[in-house]
Structure formats: structure tokens, C-alpha cells
Amino acid sequence: MRSTQIRSTFLDFFTSRGHRQVPSSPLIPSDPTLLLANAGMNQFKPYFLGEVTPDFPRATTIQKCARTSDIDNVGRTNRHATFFEMMGNFSFGDYFKADAIAFAWELLTEGYQLEKDRLWITVYQDDDEAEQLWRRIGVPAERIQRLGMEDNFWSMGVPGPCGPCSEVNYDRGPAFGREGGPAVDGERYVEIWNLVFMQYQRGEGDKKGDFPILGDLAQQSIDTGLGLDRLAAILQDVENVCGTDLLRPTLTTVQELSGREYPGSGEEKVSFQVVAEHARSIAYLIADGVLPAKDGRGYVLRRLMRRAIRHARLLGIDKAVLAPTTASVIANLGDVWPELTAQAALIEQVVTAEEESFTRTLAQGTRLLNAAITRSRENRSTTLTGDTAFELHDTFGFPVELTIEAARDAGLTVDENRFADLLTEQQRRAKAGGKAKTAEALRRQDAYRELSARHGRTDFVGYDRLGAEATVLGLISDGTVVPGADQGSTVELVLDRSPFYAESGGQVGDTGTIRTADGTLLEVLDTKPGLEGFHVHTVRVAEGEIRTGQQAEALVNGARREAVARSHSATHVLHAMLRRTLGDHARQHGSLVDAGRLRFDFAHFSAVDRPQLAAIETLVNDSLLADPEVRVWHASRAEAEAAGATALFGEKYGDHVRIVDIGDFSRELCGGTHIGHGSNAGPVRIVGEASIGSNIRRIEALTGRDALDHYDTERRLLEELSALLGTRPQDAPDALRKRLNTLASAERELGRLRETELRDRAQQLAASARTVTGGRVVTEKVTGIGPDELRTLAHHAVGLLDTGHAVVVLGTEHQGKALLAAAITRSLHDTGTEASRILVPAARMVGGGTGGKGPVASAGGRRVKALDEALAIAAEDAARVLGQ
Numbered sequence: 001m002r003s004t005q006i007r008s009t010f011l012d013f014f015t016s017r018g019h020r021q022v023p024s025s026p027l028i029p030s031d032p033t034l035l036l037a038n039a040g041m042n043q044f045k046p047y048f049l050g051e052v053t054p055d056f057p058r059a060t061t062i063q064k065c066a067r068t069s070d071i072d073n074v075g076r077t078n079r080h081a082t083f084f085e086m087m088g089n090f091s092f093g094d095y096f097k098a099d100a101i102a103f104a105w106e107l108l109t110e111g112y113q114l115e116k117d118r119l120w121i122t123v124y125q126d127d128d129e130a131e132q133l134w135r136r137i138g139v140p141a142e143r144i145q146r147l148g149m150e151d152n153f154w155s156m157g158v159p160g161p162c163g164p165c166s167e168v169n170y171d172r173g174p175a176f177g178r179e180g181g182p183a184v185d186g187e188r189y190v191e192i193w194n195l196v197f198m199q200y201q202r203g204e205g206d207k208k209g210d211f212p213i214l215g216d217l218a219q220q221s222i223d224t225g226l227g228l229d230r231l232a233a234i235l236q237d238v239e240n241v242c243g244t245d246l247l248r249p250t251l252t253t254v255q256e257l258s259g260r261e262y263p264g265s266g267e268e269k270v271s272f273q274v275v276a277e278h279a280r281s282i283a284y285l286i287a288d289g290v291l292p293a294k295d296g297r298g299y300v301l302r303r304l305m306r307r308a309i310r311h312a313r314l315l316g317i318d319k320a321v322l323a324p325t326t327a328s329v330i331a332n333l334g335d336v337w338p339e340l341t342a343q344a345a346l347i348e349q350v351v352t353a354e355e356e357s358f359t360r361t362l363a364q365g366t367r368l369l370n371a372a373i374t375r376s377r378e379n380r381s382t383t384l385t386g387d388t389a390f391e392l393h394d395t396f397g398f399p400v401e402l403t404i405e406a407a408r409d410a411g412l413t414v415d416e417n418r419f420a421d422l423l424t425e426q427q428r429r430a431k432a433g434g435k436a437k438t439a440e441a442l443r444r445q446d447a448y449r450e451l452s453a454r455h456g457r458t459d460f461v462g463y464d465r466l467g468a469e470a471t472v473l474g475l476i477s478d479g480t481v482v483p484g485a486d487q488g489s490t491v492e493l494v495l496d497r498s499p500f501y502a503e504s505g506g507q508v509g510d511t512g513t514i515r516t517a518d519g520t521l522l523e524v525l526d527t528k529p530g531l532e533g534f535h536v537h538t539v540r541v542a543e544g545e546i547r548t549g550q551q552a553e554a555l556v557n558g559a560r561r562e563a564v565a566r567s568h569s570a571t572h573v574l575h576a577m578l579r580r581t582l583g584d585h586a587r588q589h590g591s592l593v594d595a596g597r598l599r600f601d602f603a604h605f606s607a608v609d610r611p612q613l614a615a616i617e618t619l620v621n622d623s624l625l626a627d628p629e630v631r632v633w634h635a636s637r638a639e640a641e642a643a644g645a646t647a648l649f650g651e652k653y654g655d656h657v658r659i660v661d662i663g664d665f666s667r668e669l670c671g672g673t674h675i676g677h678g679s680n681a682g683p684v685r686i687v688g689e690a691s692i693g694s695n696i697r698r699i700e701a702l703t704g705r706d707a708l709d710h711y712d713t714e715r716r717l718l719e720e721l722s723a724l725l726g727t728r729p730q731d732a733p734d735a736l737r738k739r740l741n742t743l744a745s746a747e748r749e750l751g752r753l754r755e756t757e758l759r760d761r762a763q764q765l766a767a768s769a770r771t772v773t774g775g776r777v778v779t780e781k782v783t784g785i786g787p788d789e790l791r792t793l794a795h796h797a798v799g800l801l802d803t804g805h806a807v808v809v810l811g812t813e814h815q816g817k818a819l820l821a822a823a824i825t826r827s828l829h830d831t832g833t834e835a836s837r838i839l840v841p842a843a844r845m846v847g848g849g850t851g852g853k854g855p856v857a858s859a860g861g862r863r864v865k866a867l868d869e870a871l872a873i874a875a876e877d878a879a880r881v882l883g884q
């Protein structure tokens with residue numbers, strides 16, 4: 001059975017049993033606690049927690065998942081992957097264990113026709129009910145095993161819903177491993193389907209079995225995941241997931257590039273599989289907006305790329321490997337996952353740039369590594385220090401496996417314990433920073449949950465009006481729900497109905513006022529979504545006091561909202577024009593939509609040069625001046641996508657979406673507030689463009705009144721400059737250019753005169769030389785001269801005395817400091833004397849120091865009064881040096 005049929009069989013089975021088919025969420029999750037989408041249930045987390053009630057009680061998806069916890073197994077086992085498609089069915093408070101088990105059994109044995117006696121079941125250690133259900137369906141007791149937290153209790157790895165699970169495993173036969181069921185051998189009895197019985201909420205904890213259970217979920221739910229790769233390997237009767245139609249074409253590409261045959265001998269097989277498997281993850285991650293970076297999800301991607309490159313080199317592939325292998329992923333899977341095809345150009349550019357840069361790093365790192373190996377050898381050590389391995393890893397992004405391998409070749413072992421300690425320490429530091437923040441956030445979240453469970457979501461009325469009558473539903477102070485708040489305090493406040501937009505999609509939250517009939521006045525400082533659809537207002541009680549249950553009049557600051565709306569519409573237009581000018585890859589990666597200004601981050605590989613930037617600005621303004629209508633409409637997600645609406649990476653959209661059209665050139669899914677017509681935006685003025693990370697650029701711009709103010713400021717500056725130049729503004733550049741030319745020639749002339757003067761003075765100084773035993777000496781206090789000129793003057797003067805040994809020491813007072821310079825003739829220098837030696841005691845006298853080698857030396861100190869004395873000492877020292 002081809003993978004396309006495996007997918008459709010799954011979806012048909014569940015949609016015909018009342019499940020709503022929901023598209024995969026992107027790999028960048030909207031859940032901030034999660035780095036990458038790692039399970040089909042991620043996008044439904046609020047449903048499981050009961051924070052949001054879905055329109056449908058059952059769902060089915062094919063979810064893109066990325067997991068790196070098993071990265072070391074990839075290529076080494078038949079079943080592990082860093083990216084996979086997970087087919088799932090979900091029940092949100094609808095059916096539970098019995099139906100979930102019955103569905104799975106029916107689909108596997110009838111839909112996919114798996115032999116019943118090859119199916120083994122695991123259940124959670126004390127889940128008698130699940131075991132009974134499987135037995136009733138016909139699974140014999142000897143093929144049901146009980147396992148503990150580690151295997152049969154599932155959570156996302158972060159706080160959220162969780163529960164015991166039951167897994168279906170397929171016996172691949174004795175060729176794959178030992179007898180004894182999944183508890184004994186996971187490679188022979190491969191886990192294919194995990195049924196999670198969601199019923200608890202877990203708290204913060206490090207690993208499985210080590211987190212607290214906070215309590216029951218309001219309702220029991222089902223979350224299942226059937227791994228497409230693994231099922232395909234079984235149904236297509238291939239040993240390894242890389243042999244399925246999902247990965248085989250990519251494996252063939254690796255074969256062609258290397259000129260070797262898969263599986264090859266020993267470790268070659270591992271390398272083949274790593275390259276093919278990682279190429280797939282890389283393509284999907286980039287298509288969903290992940291770009292290589294030093295940390296976070298960008299680092300996950302980078303690590304996959306570097307690992308793939310390294311294994312390609314081990315296979316003898318010296319040319320580019322990522323571009324051709326990801327291209328083969330796109331060719332193979334682009335029909336099913338159109339984002340791959342849509343982002344093909346981006347994928348190629350990103351992998352090519354990363355491979356080029358890592359290839360250079362690989363060379364640099366190798367040099368450092370070889371030097372460290374040589375050092376170890378010289379010290380007769382048999383180890384390479386963990387510090388070196390860590391430096392290679394940290395600074396050069398050098399995989400530690402590679403260091404270990406190279407060290408081994410040189411007969412050395414790496415101090416892996418030390419390396420691990422350094423790594424743990426680094427991670428601990430990073431984590432400690434994160435944790436404090438999470439504790440505070442969790443407390444608040446609990447308060448929001450409590451209030452939203454009691455009152456439901458906020459009725460947001462702010463799209464159409466700026467004011468509303470509302471009831472105060474709750475007050476939160478420092479994360480605790482409180483009954484009231486007094487004058488002067490700042491608290492969080494929840495209303496049943498609110499005209500205040502809560503910060504999201506980059507748009508800042510609204511500010512304004514809330515008043516009660518008895519004269520209490522609250523200033524709304526900010527509005528944020530505490531939970532999805534649940535507005536939390538940060539307010540300062542300016543007058544009176546506020547109690548839960550009071551009626552109030554909420555009023556948004558209209559001028560500010562209007563200025564924000566301008567920026568929001570301008571942002572959409574900018575996004576459209578960037579993509580038109582730079583290419584389709586120039587997609588939004590983040591934005592800030594604020595009153596009168598915006599910040600827009602997008603994918604691009606190089607700086608946008610000035611002419612391009614100017615062209616983009618003009619395009620944006622022309623598009624707005626044409627006064628396009630800004631139209632807001634609603635549709636199903638599928639309709640919106642069919643209509644070509646742009647969805648943003650990392651944003652979560654429900655099934656019903658809001659779409660904002662501007663003219664016929666921009667169509668985005670967007671929950672923000674906008675102006676009615678393009679011309680309302682006023683001018684847009686780009687004020688900056690810069691890099692903010694690998695392959696991400698940031699544009700900053702001003703809109704509306706702020707853009708006009710910026711022009712005003714610039715005009716005033718120009719007026720001031722032209723007034724200074726005594727010209728009209730339009731003549732200012734020419735006038736300035738002329739003046740700068742005149743100034744430059746005047747400076748040159750001045751330099752020439754100064755040089756002549758110095759030479760004259762040098763002559764006078766040389767003429768004043770005193771003869772002492774062994775040569776001639778000049779010591780003199782001069783005036784009107786800076787440090788550089790003092791040295792030059794000493795140098796010139798001694799040059800005129802170059803017929804024998806001579807010393808010139810000059811001193812001057814300059815900007816409150818005593819300066820000294822000494823110069824000696826070449827002949828004296830040739831005897832091994834340094835000019836600085838003559839100057840040491842004198843320098844000390846004025847409170848300074850000197851040193852260094854050469855025929856000229858200088859010194860400076862604060863004790864101006866000691867200058868004469870210092871010169872006298874220098875004269876004595878000069879005479880002594882000459883006399884030796």
C-alpha cells in the first residue's frame with residue numbers, strides 16, 4: 001500500500017465515523033512552551049485543558065511532527081526518525097477508552113489488513129480497564145504486557161494534558177530481534193500506534209515519572225498517534241523506514257551522489273539513512289519557517305544539517321549534498337505537502353548557504369582540532385581535553401562525535417565527562433534563566449484559568465466600536481484573584497465584554513479608560529490575551545476603588561487605536577511589496593504593529609540595498625495612495641487557503657478565520673484592527689533595515705502622523721544646514737561639497753606650512769647642540785606644538801646631527817600635560833641604545849612612563865611644573881649614555 005493510500009484510508013475511516021478532518025498545524029507551534037510540534041494533539045491542547053470548547057467533539061489529522069530526542073538512534077534502528085507524519089484521531093470529552101480501542105483494532109485489522117496475531121498490546125501498569133477492553137476484542141492475554149510511566153504514560157514533555165496510554169505493536173518476526181514482546185525488544189515488536197487516555201494535568205518536571213500530577217482534567221479525552229513511516233514500512237514490507245516510498249527516492253539520491261550502493265558495509269548504512277532522513281526533516285522545517293540559528297528551533301535545524309553533511313562526507317560525498325537531497329524530498333512529497341513546493345526556492349537557498357558556511361567551519365575546526373591533537377601528543381598525553389571538545393562544539397559548531405572520531409584515529413580519547421559537565425553547566429545556566437520566568441507565568445495562568453472557567457471567554461466588541469458597557473468579572477493582583485483594588489494600585493482586570501484589543505499577531509494591546517458610575521477611574525495601560533480569547537487588562541486605579549461585579553464604561557484611546565490600525569494595514573502592504581520585490585521567500589517572521597510605527601521581520605539572505613529599499617517604500621506608498629479598500633471577511637480555513645490567503649508561521653488559526661484583503665494585492669489571515677481605506681494610512685517611511693539573525697532581516701518604518709513628523713524633522717535639519725551655508729536648501733549639497741573641497745586644500749596647505757616651520761625649528765635646534773664627550777646633545781623646551789609634531793621635530797633635528805652620535809630631547813606643555821620626546825641618531829641606535837632608555841627618569845619626573853624600542857621615544861605626564869627639571873635630568877642622562 002502506497003503512503004498516499006495509507007493516509008486516505010486513515011482519514012476516510014475516521015471522517016466516516018464523525019471526526020472533523022483538521023489540517024496539520026505548522027511545525028512552529030503557537031504554544032510558547034513547545035519548541036517544535038511533536039504530536040498531533042499539540043494544536044488541540046486548549047481543548048483538552050477545557051480552556052476552549054471546539055465546534056467539533058471529534059477530530060482527525062495527519063500532523064507533521066519533529067522530535068530530536070531520538071536523534072542518536074536515527075540511522076541505527078529501523079524505526080526512528082526526526083520528522084514523521086503522525087496520523088491521529090481525537091475525542092474532546094466525547095468517546096473514551098472503549099471506542100478508541102475498538103477503532104484502532106478495526107482499522108488495523110480490516111482497513112490495513114494486519115495479521116491479528118502479530119499485534120501486541122502494552123497498557124499502563126495499573127490500567128485493568130484497558131487490558132479488559134483489549135481482551136474482549138480478541139487479543140489473548142499473553143500478547144498484552146504492562147509497562148510503567150516511562151513507556152505507557154504520555155505527556156507533551158511540558159506542563160499540559162497527560163494520561164496513561166496503550167500502544168499497539170507489530171511483530172516483525174524473528175529476523176528483527178528477540179522473542180518476548182514489546183517489553184523486551186522494540187525493534188522486533190515495533191510500536192505503531194499510541195492511544196492516549198487523556199485525563200490528568202501535569203505540572204513542571206524534568207523527565208517522565210518526575211513531574212507532579214496537578215489534578216484531573218474536566219473531561220476525559222482521547223489522543224492517538226499512528227506513525228505513517230512505521231506502518232508504511234510494514235505494509236510495503238521493507239526493513240527500514242528509509243526504504244518506504246516516503247524516503248526511498250531520497251535514499252536513491254544519496255546513493256547517486258556518493259557513487260556507492262545502499263546499504264553498503266557497516267557504518268555506511270547508518271550514514272545513508274541519516275542523510276536521507278535528515279534531508280526530509282530539513283526540508284519540512286524550512287518550509288514551515290525555521291531558519292538555521294544558534295539556539296532554539298533554529299539550532300535543531302542547524303544540528304540536523306551539520307549531522308547530515310558530516311555523514312555525507314563519511315560516504316565520500318565532497319560536493320553539495322543538502323540541496324539535491326532536499327530537492328528530492330520536495331519532488332517526492334510536494335504533492336501531498338504543498339508548502340514544500342511553495343518554499344522550494346527558500347529551502348535551496350538556506351541549505352546551500354548553511355552547507356557552504358559549515359564546510360568552511362569544518363575546515364577551521366579541523367585545524368584547531370589537529371593543533372590540539374599535536375599538543376596532546378607533545379605533552380605525551382593520551383587524552384584530548386574536554387575543554388577543547390567543548391570549544392570546538394561551542395565556537396565552531398563542531399559535532400562532538402566528530403571530535404571523538406578524529407581523536408580516536410590519532411590514538412587519543414576525549415575526556416567526555418569533562419565535556420558533558422561543561423555542556424550541562426551551559427544548559428543549566430540557560431535553563432535557570434527560563435525557569436524563574438515560567439513560575440511567575442504559571443501562577444498567572446492559573447488565575448486566568450480559574451476566571452475563564454467561571455465566566456467563559458471575553459466578548460470582544462472592539463472591531464466595530466471603541467466603547468462598551470461592561471461588568472468587572474475579576475481582578476488579579478500578583479497572580480492572585482482578589483475582590484477589589486484601591487486607588488494607586490496596578491492590577492489585572494477581566495471584563496465580560498471588552499472593546500480593548502488584546503495584543504496579538506504583533507499588534508500591541510489597546511489602552512484607554514474604564515469608569516464606573518460612582519466616579520472610579522481606571523487607566524488601562526495594556527491589554528493582553530491571558531488565554532486564547534480571554535482579555536486581561538492591566539489597569540492603574542487612578543481615582544476611587546474598584547470591586548468585582550461593578551458595572552463600568554470601557555473606552556479605548558481612539559487616536560492611538562487609529563495610529564495602530566494605520567501601522568497594521570501598512571504592515572500588510574509592506575509584506576506584499578517585499579514579496580513582490582525580493583521574491584516569495586520574503587515572508588513574515590515576526591512583526592510589531594504599534595502606534596505610528598512598525599517593525600517587520602522577514603526571511604532574506606542579504607541586506608536589502610538602498611535602491612531596493614527606496615523602491616519598496618515607493619511601491620508601498622503608491623499602493624496606499626491608490627486608496628484600495630480594506631475589506632474584512634470570514635470563511636472556513638479551507639476556503640481562505642483556497643482563496644490564496646497568507647497564513648503566518650507560528651500563528652494558530654481556528655477553523656473559522658478572519659481574512660483581511662487590501663485592494664487586490666494583499667490577502668492575509670489576521671485578527672487585527674485595520675483602517676478602512678489605504679489612504680488613511682498616510683505616508684509610510686522606512687527608517688531602518690538590518691539583520692537580526694541568520695537569514696532574517698528587519699525593517700522599521702513610521703506611519704501616518706509619525707511619518708509626517710519625521711519629514712518635518714528632516715526638513716528643519718535641512719533648513720538649518722542651508723542657513724549655515726547661506727544657500728537655498730536645493731543648493732546646499734553643492735555648496736557643502738565646495739566648502740569641503742576648499743577646506744581640504746586649506747588643510748593641505750596648512751600642513752605644508754607647518755612642515756616647513758618644523759624644519760626651520762629643527763635647524764635652529766640642531767645649531768644649538770652642545771658637544772659632550774662622545775657626541776652632541778640638544779635639550780630644549782619648545783612651545784605651540786602637539787605630541788606628534790614633538791616627535792617629528794625631535795626626529796628632524798637629530799637627522800641634521802647625523803654625522804656622529806647625538807641625542808635630542810624636547811619637552812612641551814600641551815593641553816595641561818607635560819610631553820617629552822627623545823630621538824637618537826641612527827649610529828647611536830646601531831650600538832644597541834634605545835631612545836626610551838634616555839627618557840625613563842625624565843618621564844618618571846613628569847609622572848609618566850616610557851618604553852619600547854626604536855630611535856624615537858616619547859612620554860607624557862600630568863606634572864607640568866616638573867618639565868624643566870625633567871629636561872635637565874634628560875640632558876644628564878644623554879651625556880652619560882654618549883660618554884659610555
Ligand code: SER
Binds near residue numbers: 088154
Ligand atoms: N500524543 C501521543 C504521541 O505522540 C499520541 O498521539 O504518541
